[in-house]
Amino acid sequence: MQRSKWVLLFLAILGLVLLAACNKKESTEEATTPATGSKPAMAATPIDPATAASISGTVKFDGAAPKAIKIDMSQDPACKGANEAEAVVVNGGNLQNVFVYVKDGLGDRAFDTPATAATIDQSGCRYHPHVLGLQVNQNLEIKNSDPTTHNIHPTPANNREWNESQPPQAAAISKNFAREEIMLPVKCNQHPWMKMYVNVVKNPFYAVTDKDGKYELKGLPPGTYTIAFVHEKMGEQTQSVTVAAKDAKTADISFKQ
Amino acid sequence: MLTASITLFLIVAGALVTSNDAGLSVPDWPTTFGSIYKMPHMVGGVRYEHGHRMVAEFVGLLTIVLAVWTWRRERRRWMRILGVAALGTVITQGILGGLTVIFFLPAPISSAHAAVAQTFFCIAVCIAMFTGKSFVEEAPPVEFDQRKPSLFTLTLLSIFVLYVQLILGAMFRHKGMSWWPHVVNAVVVAFILSWTALRAVTRFGHIAEVRKPALGVIGLMIGQLFLGFMAFLTRVAWGKEAAQPELPMVASTVAHVAVGSLLLATTVVLAIQVWRHVPAAVEERVRTGERSLAT
Numbered sequence: 001m002q003r004s005k006w007v008l009l010f011l012a013i014l015g016l017v018l019l020a021a022c023n024k025k026e027s028t029e030e031a032t033t034p035a036t037g038s039k040p041a042m043a044a045t046p047i048d049p050a051t052a053a054s055i056s057g058t059v060k061f062d063g064a065a066p067k068a069i070k071i072d073m074s075q076d077p078a079c080k081g082a083n084e085a086e087a088v089v090v091n092g093g094n095l096q097n098v099f100v101y102v103k104d105g106l107g108d109r110a111f112d113t114p115a116t117a118a119t120i121d122q123s124g125c126r127y128h129p130h131v132l133g134l135q136v137n138q139n140l141e142i143k144n145s146d147p148t149t150h151n152i153h154p155t156p157a158n159n160r161e162w163n164e165s166q167p168p169q170a171a172a173i174s175k176n177f178a179r180e181e182i183m184l185p186v187k188c189n190q191h192p193w194m195k196m197y198v199n200v201v202k203n204p205f206y207a208v209t210d211k212d213g214k215y216e217l218k219g220l221p222p223g224t225y226t227i228a229f230v231h232e233k234m235g236e237q238t239q240s241v242t243v244a245a246k247d248a249k250t251a252d253i254s255f256k257q
Numbered sequence: 258m259l260t261a262s263i264t265l266f267l268i269v270a271g272a273l274v275t276s277n278d279a280g281l282s283v284p285d286w287p288t289t290f291g292s293i294y295k296m297p298h299m300v301g302g303v304r305y306e307h308g309h310r311m312v313a314e315f316v317g318l319l320t321i322v323l324a325v326w327t328w329r330r331e332r333r334r335w336m337r338i339l340g341v342a343a344l345g346t347v348i349t350q351g352i353l354g355g356l357t358v359i360f361f362l363p364a365p366i367s368s369a370h371a372a373v374a375q376t377f378f379c380i381a382v383c384i385a386m387f388t389g390k391s392f393v394e395e396a397p398p399v400e401f402d403q404r405k406p407s408l409f410t411l412t413l414l415s416i417f418v419l420y421v422q423l424i425l426g427a428m429f430r431h432k433g434m435s436w437w438p439h440v441v442n443a444v445v446v447a448f449i450l451s452w453t454a455l456r457a458v459t460r461f462g463h464i465a466e467v468r469k470p471a472l473g474v475i476g477l478m479i480g481q482l483f484l485g486f487m488a489f490l491t492r493v494a495w496g497k498e499a500a501q502p503e504l505p506m507v508a509s510t511v512a513h514v515a516v517g518s519l520l521l522a523t524t525v526v527l528a529i530q531v532w533r534h535v536p537a538a539v540e541e542r543v544r545t546g547e548r549s550l551a552t
Contacts, residue, residue, distance in 0.1 A: 069500045076300040085500035149298065151284055153361075161361050163284040189282035190301035193501040 045109040047221045053243035055251050056216040059098045059209045059229060062256035065090035071193040073125055078148035079191060081124025087195075087233050088257070089130075094213025095255055097131040098231050099182065099199045101206035102217065103238060105225035111203050117141040117174070120186075120196070122150045122166070127186065127196035131232070133206040134198065136180055142166065142173040154186045154198065163189075182230055197232050222247070229253050260319045261381035265518060267316050268374050270309040272514035275430055276507040279305040280362050286355040313351065320347040323384065336387060343384060346377045364433020371427035372420070375518050382522040383529065391466075397533050398464060407537035408461065411453040412528035415474075418446045419521050426517070430510070436493055443485060450478050450524070457527065464534050470527035477520040484513040 066088050073079035089096040117139035121128045125146060134140060142152055144166045152173065153163040158181040166173055177184070177200040188194035199206065205225075207215040217227070224242040234255045241251050274280050282302030283289050289307055290297050297303050320343050327340030353370040360366060386392055402408050422442050428434035457471035487509040496506050 069498060071500050072503075075304075078300070087498075087500070148300065149290075149303075151282055153281055153284075155361075163281050163361060165284050165290060187278075189279055189306075190303055192278045192302065195500075 044112040047219060049219070051222055051245035052219045053222060053245065053247040053249070054216060054218045054220060055225070055227060055241050055243060055249045056214070057250050057252040059095045059100070059213045059215065060093055060252065060254035061088075061090045061095040061213075062254045065093075066257065073191070073193070076125065076148055076191060078146060079125035081126045085193065086126075086130040088231075089211070091211050091213070094209075094211070095231065096209055096211050096213060097129075098209040098213070098215070098229050098255070099131055099133055099197070099206065100209065100215045100217065100227060100229050101133065101182075101199065101201050102203055102220070103226045103228035105223050106203055106205075106221075109203070109221075111135065113137045114204070119143065120152075120198075122146055122152075122188070122194070125150075125191050125194060127194060129196070129208065131197050131208045132199065133208060134177075134200060135204060136200055136202050137176050137178060140175045140177070140198070142175065144168060144170060149190065150188045150194070151190055152186060153189055154184055156181055156184045159184065159200070165190075182228075182236075183232055199230070227251055229255075231255055233257070258385040260316065260323055261378065261385045261522075263312070263316055263319060264374075264378045264381050265515065267309070267312045268378060268518050269511060269515050270305070270312045271371075271374060272511040273507070274302075274305045274309045275367075276510045277302060277305050277502050279303070280367070281358065282306045283310070283358070286358040310354075313354065317347050317351060320344050320381075327384070333387075336384075339380065339384060339387070343377065343380045346373060346380060349373055350377055362431065364428055364431040367431040368424055368427035368433060371430070371514075372423055375423055375521050378518050379522050379525045382526065386526060386529065397466070399533075400461065400464065400535055401538040402460075402531075402535045403538050404456075404460070408453070408456055408535055409528065409531045409537050411449070411456060412524065412531050415446075415450050415453045415524050416521070416528060418442070418449050419524055422446045423517065423521065426513075436489070440485075440489070443482065447478060447482060450474055450520075453524075453527070454478070457531065461531075461535050464530075466530045467527070467534055470523050470530055473523040474520065474527055477516055477523055481513065481516045481520050484509060484516055488513045 069085040069087065071083045071085055073081065073083060086097060113135055118132055118134035119141045120132060121143045123145040125148070144150055147168045149165055149167045151163060151165040153161075155161060156177070158179045159177045162175070164173055177198070179200065180202055181198075181200045184198045184200060186196045186198055205217045205220055207217055209215045220243055222243055222245045224240060227239050227241050228236055229238070230236045234257060237253055237255070239251050239253060241249055243249050279302030283297070283306045285291060287293070289295075289310065297307055299307065324340040324344040328337050331337050331340070350370065350373045353366060353373060357363065357366045357370050406414075422439065425434065425439040425442055429436050429439050454471040454474040457467050458475075461467045462471075488506075491503075491505040491509050496503065499506070
């Protein structure tokens with residue numbers, strides 16, 4: 001090969017490395033800066049609290065509760081958390097960690113981005129909560145309460161991917177997600193059992209079922225809504241619910257494996 | 258030989274990173290948690306990822322020494338070029354390793370990293386063979402291969418299907434492809450390798466330099482098929498609901514990668530020995546008129 005070709009090859013490789021470095025910087029910037037976009041934010045449509053309705057209910061699990069899957073935390077002596085996976089958590093036939101949200105029916109309504117941040121805490125080498133909901137562009141604070149280093153690595157389909165390490169006692173990491181995405185996986189590559197899901201929605205009507213499988217969506221304007229129930233393993237189910245002013249409707253559902 | 262042995266160890270270390278899903282436990286590259294020299298706390302995924310980086314740096318250093326030594330001491334020009342090629346391959350491999358971290362393990366880059374790793378291993382094994390006493394000093398017994406396709410053609414075909422298999426396996430492992438192309442191609446690989454190795458053993462078994470790698474190919478292929486089956490069972494069939502990589506999954510996949518590397522390198526050695534000892538007979542057609550002229 002002629003000398004000029006070697007120089008070209010070297011420059012190409014150098015260019016690739018520089019491109020990679022630039023890409024990393026860009027992704028960090030997007031993740032840390034609120035994505036205001038080029039369009040001005042639409043003004044929030046007010047909801048009259050006097051007419052606000054609510055939808056609540058219980059998510060059940062059909063059949064015998066699956067056997068809990070054990071976790072082996074022995075590869076890091078600093079990890080002393082509960083040693084069972086949280087993929088399918090059933091208590092007395094009620095299913096925990098189901099994300100419930102208004103998928104459709106709000107039309108063109110716009111909503112303010114909440115001023116308060118949603119929080120993820122890493123404690124006992126697990127994520128708390130295991131399933132989280134937040135609005136588009138809402139701040140997300142990630143804390144590390146463990147005496148070991150974690151890395152937080154969301155693997156989104158519709159948002160920018162990032163991966164940052166967080167040593168013990170480090171300042172909280174602040175991020176946000178610019179686009180709607182349901183069941184966005186977050187993992188720690190240092191502790192491969194650490195997995196959680198972030199749900200990014202455009203409206204404030206969402207909830208995650210508690211240990212009794214219960215949820216509540218409050219402050220809804222009267223209307224007909226598609227309510228989606230999403231589980232990380234068992235997928236999505238929907239129900240159509242109509243609420244009049246001040247209604248308190250119940251919408252129960254059940255999942256089976 | 259030292260470089261080749263440590264490269265195999267490096268391939269095992271790399272397989273451990275992937276099998277333990279630890280590829281991004283150190284988020285930065287070329288630094289580790291912002292430092293070039295500081296040793297991180299070697300727990301969890303970090304011990305696999307940083308351990309792999311340390312072994313890789315050592316192999317890089319050995320390759321520099323090897324390239325410089327070859328350049329200065331070797332009289333064979335092609336060997337000097339091979340030494341430089343080894344260095345170029347190891348640099349490319351390092352850059353691919355960095356890119357895959359920076360771009361969050363995209364399947365094509367991670368698969369290229371896996372393929373170049375085994376290419377480098379083959380180069381290191383070849384250098385060890387070419388500098389060996391028997392290769393340098395002994396005159397090779399030569400026997401012409403009359404059959405078609407020739408044994409040498411079969412060895413080249415074996416290397417080709419093994420490379421395809423390597424890429425399919427790496428793409429599946431890095432979540433860029435389903436498992437079935439790798440499994441289907443395993444049947445093709447088993448057929449071609451069996452054909453090649455059996456031809457070598459039955460027709461040229463009396464030439465030790467051909468017989469030994471051919472028997473190695475058969476043994477490694479059987480082992481590799483068994484390990485592939487175990488990896489499929491533990492990871493695809495039984496491991497779907499696992500909360501984390503479990504020991505049987507890790508052990509079977511790492512062994513599958515290591516034996517796969519040995520199989521590829523042994524096939525390359527067989528191809529070289531066949532080229533050296535059993536060249537294909539070339540039929541030279543001479544026109545009648547020319548023949549009469551020649552006589």
